[in-house]
Amino acid sequence: MxxxxxxxxxxxxxxxxxxxxEDLASRLNKYAGMLKTMDGGVTFSGGEPLMQSEFxxxxxxxxxxxxxxxxxxxxGPLSKFLxxxxxxxxxxxxxxxxxxxQHKNFTRYSNAIIKENLLALSDSxxxxxxxxxxxxxxxxxxxxxxxIVRLIKDLPGLLGVDLLPYNTFAAGKYIPLRMDFYxxxxxxxENKIHxxxxxxxxxxxxxx
Amino acid sequence: xxxxxxxxxxxxxxREHRTDSFVNLCDFTKEMDADNLSWVRRVARLTxxxxxxxxxxxxxxxxxxxxxxxxxxxxxxxxxxxxxxxENKTLHEGVTSISNICPDWELLLSQGLEGRKRQAYSTRxxxxxxxxxxxxxxxCIETIxxxxxxxxxxxxxxxxxxxxDLVEVFSNIPANPPKSFHEALQFLRLVLAVTWLIGHYQIGxxxxxxxxxxxxxxxxxxxxIDLSQAKELLADFFLSLNKDNDIYPGVQPGDNGQTIVLxxxxxxxxxxxxxxxxxxLQVTYExxxxxxxxxxxxNRDTDxxxxxxxxxxxxxxxGFPQYLNDDVIIPALISHGYSxxxxxxxxxxxxxxxxxxxxxxxxxxxxxxxxPYAADAALRAGLANGKSYEWMLEKTKQNINNQVRLxxxxxxxxxxxxxxxxxxxxxxxxxxxKDLSEGLEYNGFGIWGACAVSAAEALAxxxxxxxxxxxxxxxxxxxxLEADFEGYTSxxxxxxxxxxxxxxxxxxxxxxxxxxxxxxxEACENFGRNHRGGIIRxxxxxxxxxxxxxxxxxxxxxxVVGTTADGRRKGEPxxxxxxxxxxxxxxxxxxxxxxxxxxxxxxLFNGGPVTLEFSESIFRDEESIEKVALxxxxxxxxxxxxxxxxxxxRAKLLEAKINxxxxxxxxxxxxxxxxxxxxxxxxxxxQIIARHVFGDSRN
Numbered sequence: 001m002x003x004x005x006x007x008x009x010x011x012x013x014x015x016x017x018x019x020x021x022e023d024l025a026s027r028l029n030k031y032a033g034m035l036k037t038m039d040g041g042v043t044f045s046g047g048e049p050l051m052q053s054e055f056x057x058x059x060x061x062x063x064x065x066x067x068x069x070x071x072x073x074x075x076g077p078l079s080k081f082l083x084x085x086x087x088x089x090x091x092x093x094x095x096x097x098x099x100x101x102q103h104k105n106f107t108r109y110s111n112a113i114i115k116e117n118l119l120a121l122s123d124s125x126x127x128x129x130x131x132x133x134x135x136x137x138x139x140x141x142x143x144x145x146x147x148i149v150r151l152i153k154d155l156p157g158l159l160g161v162d163l164l165p166y167n168t169f170a171a172g173k174y175i176p177l178r179m180d181f182y183x184x185x186x187x188x189x190e191n192k193i194h195x196x197x198x199x200x201x202x203x204x205x206x207x208x
Numbered sequence: 209x210x211x212x213x214x215x216x217x218x219x220x221x222x223r224e225h226r227t228d229s230f231v232n233l234c235d236f237t238k239e240m241d242a243d244n245l246s247w248v249r250r251v252a253r254l255t256x257x258x259x260x261x262x263x264x265x266x267x268x269x270x271x272x273x274x275x276x277x278x279x280x281x282x283x284x285x286x287x288x289x290x291x292x293x294x295e296n297k298t299l300h301e302g303v304t305s306i307s308n309i310c311p312d313w314e315l316l317l318s319q320g321l322e323g324r325k326r327q328a329y330s331t332r333x334x335x336x337x338x339x340x341x342x343x344x345x346x347x348c349i350e351t352i353x354x355x356x357x358x359x360x361x362x363x364x365x366x367x368x369x370x371x372x373d374l375v376e377v378f379s380n381i382p383a384n385p386p387k388s389f390h391e392a393l394q395f396l397r398l399v400l401a402v403t404w405l406i407g408h409y410q411i412g413x414x415x416x417x418x419x420x421x422x423x424x425x426x427x428x429x430x431x432x433i434d435l436s437q438a439k440e441l442l443a444d445f446f447l448s449l450n451k452d453n454d455i456y457p458g459v460q461p462g463d464n465g466q467t468i469v470l471x472x473x474x475x476x477x478x479x480x481x482x483x484x485x486x487x488x489l490q491v492t493y494e495x496x497x498x499x500x501x502x503x504x505x506x507n508r509d510t511d512x513x514x515x516x517x518x519x520x521x522x523x524x525x526x527g528f529p530q531y532l533n534d535d536v537i538i539p540a541l542i543s544h545g546y547s548x549x550x551x552x553x554x555x556x557x558x559x560x561x562x563x564x565x566x567x568x569x570x571x572x573x574x575x576x577x578x579x580p581y582a583a584d585a586a587l588r589a590g591l592a593n594g595k596s597y598e599w600m601l602e603k604t605k606q607n608i609n610n611q612v613r614l615x616x617x618x619x620x621x622x623x624x625x626x627x628x629x630x631x632x633x634x635x636x637x638x639x640x641x642k643d644l645s646e647g648l649e650y651n652g653f654g655i656w657g658a659c660a661v662s663a664a665e666a667l668a669x670x671x672x673x674x675x676x677x678x679x680x681x682x683x684x685x686x687x688x689l690e691a692d693f694e695g696y697t698s699x700x701x702x703x704x705x706x707x708x709x710x711x712x713x714x715x716x717x718x719x720x721x722x723x724x725x726x727x728x729x730e731a732c733e734n735f736g737r738n739h740r741g742g743i744i745r746x747x748x749x750x751x752x753x754x755x756x757x758x759x760x761x762x763x764x765x766x767x768v769v770g771t772t773a774d775g776r777r778k779g780e781p782x783x784x785x786x787x788x789x790x791x792x793x794x795x796x797x798x799x800x801x802x803x804x805x806x807x808x809x810x811x812l813f814n815g816g817p818v819t820l821e822f823s824e825s826i827f828r829d830e831e832s833i834e835k836v837a838l839x840x841x842x843x844x845x846x847x848x849x850x851x852x853x854x855x856x857x858r859a860k861l862l863e864a865k866i867n868x869x870x871x872x873x874x875x876x877x878x879x880x881x882x883x884x885x886x887x888x889x890x891x892x893x894x895q896i897i898a899r900h901v902f903g904d905s906r907n
Contacts, residue, residue, distance in 0.1 A: 012701075030713065037845045038838030106293050 006176040021055055024144075025062030036201060041067025041089070050076030051129040053084055060087040068144040074111065074117040081117045082124065091121060091128035092162075096139050098147030106184065115151070118169035121156040133164045134188035145194045163190050209494050213443050216269050217495070220450050225275055227263065234261055239588045241286060248626035248643060250284040251406065252347035252354070255629055258405045259358040266364040266374065271444040272394050273362060273374065274401050276452040280632035282408040284625075297623035298570055301685055302683065302763065303407070304625030305727040306645060307514065308413040308465060308557040309572060311633035312566025315417035316399065317392055320384040323353045327638045328352070341641035347628040348638060356383055362398075377409060389438060392423040393445040400466075401452065403629060409457055410465025410558035411630070413500060414565040417470050417484035424484060437484075442484075442491045448497040460497045465558030466515040471514070472505030473534050475552045480505075481514055489517045493524055505558055507534040508844050512837065519837035523827035525855035530560065530817060532838060537562055540813035546650065560749060560850050561654050566635040569644050572654035572814060573624065575615040576753040579663035579724050580782065581769040582607035587670055588689065591682040597675050600667070605727040611766075612655065612731040612744075617767060619653055620739050631758065651742030658753040658766075659782040661710045661789055663723035665774035669707035685773060692771045692778045703775040705790060707764055711788030712795050713802040724808050729811040747814025748807060748849075752783040781870070785852070787819040791869045793841040805846040817850035818843070821871065824855050861885065865893055 005012040021026075028042055033034075035041055042063065049056045049072055060068055070088040074081065087089060095114065096104040105112040121128055128150055134140040152158055166187070174181040200203035209217070236257045237550050239252045263277040282732035285293060286770035294304075301307070302710045316324065330453070332345040363378035377391050382399060386392035401409045407816070427433045432439070441781070449466050454531040456464040470488055472480045485504075492502055505520050518529050541551035541562060554562040561572035586603035626644040673680040680699065688696035708717040725748065732744035750757075753766065758781050760768045775791060786804045788794045796818055804818045827833050836853075845853045868886040885893060 027713075030802065034798060034801075034842040034845055036837075038842045040838065040842075 001203075005168050007126075016173075021062060027057050028066065029062075029064050030057075032066050035066055041145060043069040043071055043092075043189070044084075045071035046073075048073055048075070049084060050074075050080055053080040054120055057083050057087060060084075063072050072122070074114045076113070076117070076122060078113075078117060081121060083126050084128050085121055086163035088126055091126055093121060093128050094120060094131050094133065095148050095151070096133060096135075096198065098151065102138075104146075118151070118155070121198050127158065127159050128156050129159050129162055131162045131164060134191045135185060136166055136187070136191055138185050140192045142192070142194055142197070145197050149201045150195050155202060158203070160206065161198055163193060163205065163207045165193070165207060209445065210440070212269050213440065213447070213525065215494075215685050216267070216444070216447050217616075219267065219269070220447060223454065223498075224249055224740075225265070225267065226454075227265065227277065227450060232884055234258065234278050234280065235285060236282045237284065237286050240284060242290075246343050246347075247284070248344050248628060249350075251626055252350040252628050254282055254284050255351045255402065256354040256357075259347070259354045259402065262358065264361050265371050266362070266365055266371060270368070270369075270448075271373075271441060272392065272397050272448040273366075274398050274448065275449075276401060277453065278405070278457045281405065289622065293454075296621065298618045298621045300574070300619075300622055300624070304869040305407040305409070306569075306624060306627050306630055307408060308410045308412075308561070308563075309568060309570070309630070309634075309644075310414045310555045310563055310565040311630065312635050312885060313414055315418060315566060315635065316633045317395060317423075318385055319867070321356055321384060321632075324638060325352050327347060328632075331638055331641045335641045338641065344626070344643050345515065345638070345641055345793070346630065347626070348632055350635065352632060353400065355658050356404070359383070359398060360881045362764055376700070377531040377547040386423055387426075388432060389420070389427045389592070390433075390441055390695070391422045393441060397445060397448045399633070400449075404456060406629060408627065408630065410467060411465045412469075412555055412557060412565075413470070414469060414555040415480075415553065416468045417482055417488060420788075421482050421484055425578050432806050434486075437746075439487055439491055442487055443495055446491060446495055446497065446500060451499050453499055455738050464499065466499045466501060467530075467556055467558065468500045468501060468766050469503045469505060469555045469877055470529070470588060471510070472554075472578065473507055473509075473538075473552065475548055477509075479511070481511065481802065482801070486514065486517060489514075489521050489529070489686070492526070492528075493521045498525065498526070503532055503560075504529040504842065505532045505534050505537075506844060508841075512846070514840075515840050516834055519827075519833050520824075521674045521842065522822075522836070522853045523824065523833055523855055525824055527854050530554070531823050531851040531853075532560075532562075533844055533847075533851075535844060536809050536847060537604050537813065539809045540849075543810060544745075544813060550649075556815070560743070560817055561747065562813065562815060564650055566633070567649040568635070568652075569648040569740075570650055570652040570745070571619065571624075571655065572652075572745065573751065574619045574653045574655055576658040576751070577611040577615070577728055577768050578658055578757045578766050578769060579608070579631065579660040579728075579766035580666065580757060580772055581767040582611065583666050583724075584769050584772055587666060587773055588686060591670070591674070591686050592755040594682070594787040600670070601723075604667070604724070606661070607728045608724070608732075609731040610752060612728070612735065615655055615765065616653065616738065616744065622712040641658070647740050647742075651740040652737070652745045653742060654745040654747055654818070655728075655732060656670060656747050656749050656751055656753060657725055657812065658750040659757055660721050660724045660728075661787070662774050662776060662782050663724055664717055665707060665709060665789060665792070666772045667716040669703050669722050669773050669775070672707055673703070683704075688775060689771045693775070700764045702734065707774065709789060709792035709794065711803050713799040718803045721803075722808070725812055726805055729808065735810075745814040746812050747816045748809075749785045749814075749816025750782065754784045758782055768854040783819075785816050786848075790871075798842065801846045801848055803841060805889060807848075809847070813849075815850060818851040819846050819852045819854070827855065844860050861893070865890070 044056050049070060060196045069087045069090045070084050070090040074093055100110055168187055171181045195205060240253055245253060261278050266273050267273045294701045328345050328348050332342060333343040359378050359382055364373055366374035377394050380387055382394040386395050424438055435861050453464050458464050470485045474480050521529055538551045541554060542548055549565045550567060555565050557563050557572045563570055582604045586600045586605055590600035626643045626645050631658040634644045634648060637644050674682055708714045710717055710721055729746045731744040735744050756764055757766060759779055783789050789798060794800055864885055871886060
């Protein structure tokens, strides 16, 4: 893969940096005291931490006493997933589409692994939030949301649900990467937000 | 805010309170010449006449009165006399009027003007053979009478208008100590306004919550007012501070130094926070006006709930409170010879310079050392002559030293005019028969060490590309600087992309900045005491020099610098105070705090905040405000001295779109995460700006 500069409003810039687990951990450890003072911590987030789980695990192992949050789509082999979960204090877990065919249609993959990993997460004892990105008429339908509620409502460890309303920002990433953006759905439609489904199931829900 | 306060705010903001009689009609120099008055008596006469020249205005909605109705102050000397007087002298900011100090409001309130007058008479009797003392004391007595006369005119007007509440207030104050919170507030307003009338400026309100608490407590104990009435009176008072700020002089409108310092710790380690501390944070939040400027003294034990209240005020986007770290500032004052009691009682001058109420006659802002100029001159000379990097550092150091000497030599000839008015309110002037312009307990000179970030980055870029990597030829860098990078786009891009920048907790470039500040502190320390017996106080702020050092300003003593080797083009402003360069990529607010925490604030104690800009959108709900309040705890722990958090509004965001490099570190909340505004593509920016329309109209 060749590395090329990204186009931003400030002109072409090189974005990103190479790190070893040692480098990153030593950099984060400098802030350990400060993070503790403000009840903060470190979040391993997207891209997708499961794409480089060995690196993330090795980094976490080198961190001093710091609160760790894992922000993941849950799409990855169970062993790798659990390796990161057991190193975390909190997990933010994405669920997008319940229907397997629809899931394949929009993401190219089945959601079976995601559902299995969710159960494993719940069994692990690490507390978690479910995050639902609301895509108009794709994930925000009553049927899909109701399905998610059914799946999660009795899971031990569930702290609540964060709803992430749709935004058009993804398109902006395609331009600097010189790619075309065809979302496959109508971005201009307002999100439907079915809060009552969560309230009825007794799940704490928040719109971010 | 109730309807009455809303009406008053509207009345002031729309400038409806400015009447037709608002004209310049004041010139009393002929009378002063005819009476052949001494300087100090001229100033007293000025006070008499300026007070007399005021129209008396009482708006039926007002509880705290006084409006300045003369836009310009009379001179005290004819032009000819004036030029004789100032020949071979240095004027501070072009005038002889004293500015940027903090009176002993506690003393003044507790004695009343009659109490101060009794002190004046007693000194006059004791030292009656010293004509200078008698002259000074008589000037003080005339000044007190001028203020009392102004107050009695307000009393009469109140009577005419059927405002018997104000009749009662002015029957007691400012002659006597206030009997209520209301009287204490009106006392302050009247006396502070008189200082502005006669040409003083940036006179601070000091530790307002401390000296006002006894009056409020007394009201509470007597059941005279309750908490909500107290808040309303406070709103009245704060509104009154905004009535005349359209005519106060300053570098920019609003630059008027009407500061209040809240909170802090006592010498026994206990907290000084009280009911007024919290009330002020809430009332200024509700009022949303530029004055007074709020400073909050905090330390590692500050109650999280107070930090939350302060952060709520920050989220309002007024640019205050400014957070002052007692854990850093108090030991620095003590180590510079301030008594323990005074150090714990510090307030701030117009912006951030720590000063002692009633005891400081310091000139905290004599000038700025241009670090970018020092580094640039050294780099250009060194590159042209094949010198080593160490040679350039040494030259930079020498230049910093020269700039310090230049300022201090100029200020060894400073001419400060007498001020019977302020002398009444300072410790020991009336007691010793000595005008405060002759000096008080603390007589230091403060100097700003300006724009060290850019200078350190220019040095770092030179070291990195020319000496370490040998990637750039010295001649090319010189030509690029001379051409303002015109035709050297790729070299400039290389510097911007790859040179180490401050704000990333990067040891090499951070330590260069620290070294520059240390040279500066050393130069100040080596100078010894000034001719007034005061110490030299180095600080880390830029004040307006982040603009002036790049673009020049009339009458400025400091050198202007052109294109600099950090990639900054000619005329582009530097970052203000302690902030990463406008075009630098920085990892985040933590790394910024870490970079600046390496500065030795025990030596560089004249003030200057780390300045961070947050968007309003990160303060989305109570939970987010709580999270940012926790960031303040990180600031305290970092060992930085002062912190300024700006919450940006829509107008600023629009400007940020046009000039992204000016707002490089602006953080916005996008949805569940925060990012740098300028790194978002245009459509992201537009979306956030659109969102802010609602935010603005809600506020």
